[in-house]
Amino acid sequence: MKKCFIYNDEKSSKFWWIDYEGDSLAVNYGICRQQQLPTNQIIDKVHFVYAGCGVNALSGLQNIANAIYYRNLVGLINVAHQAVLRLSSTSNAINP
Structure with a gap:
């Protein structure tokens, strides 16, 4: 399974x-x-799924992302401003 996390602030985007x-x-x-x-x-x-800095709306997605087994090895998931959820099928998704 793949997950991607992005950290954005005024000076960097990682x-x-x-x-x-x-x-x-x-x-x-x-x-x-x-x-x-x-x-x-x-x-x-x-x-x-993106959210801006300081937004609490991401907490539900972060809880799911933080539940993965490797969170202690990575250590960056808690501060991520992006959470990624694997979809069972792309046909269920709505493209913007």
Whole structure:
């Protein structure tokens, strides 16, 4: 399963891709440009959900994301301003 987390503030925009299956874990990270970030996007059956800095509306999604087994190894999920939920099918999703 893949999860992506993005941290945005006035000075930076960073991302972390977390790909895990069973006991295997891979983390990719980097910097992205603010103007290239979509507000809502579906790629490879992964739904990106964005929220601004300081927004409490993300807490329900963060609770789901924080429930994954690897949260202690990654340690960045608690401060992420983006949560990603895997979709069972892209046909159920609405593209903006």
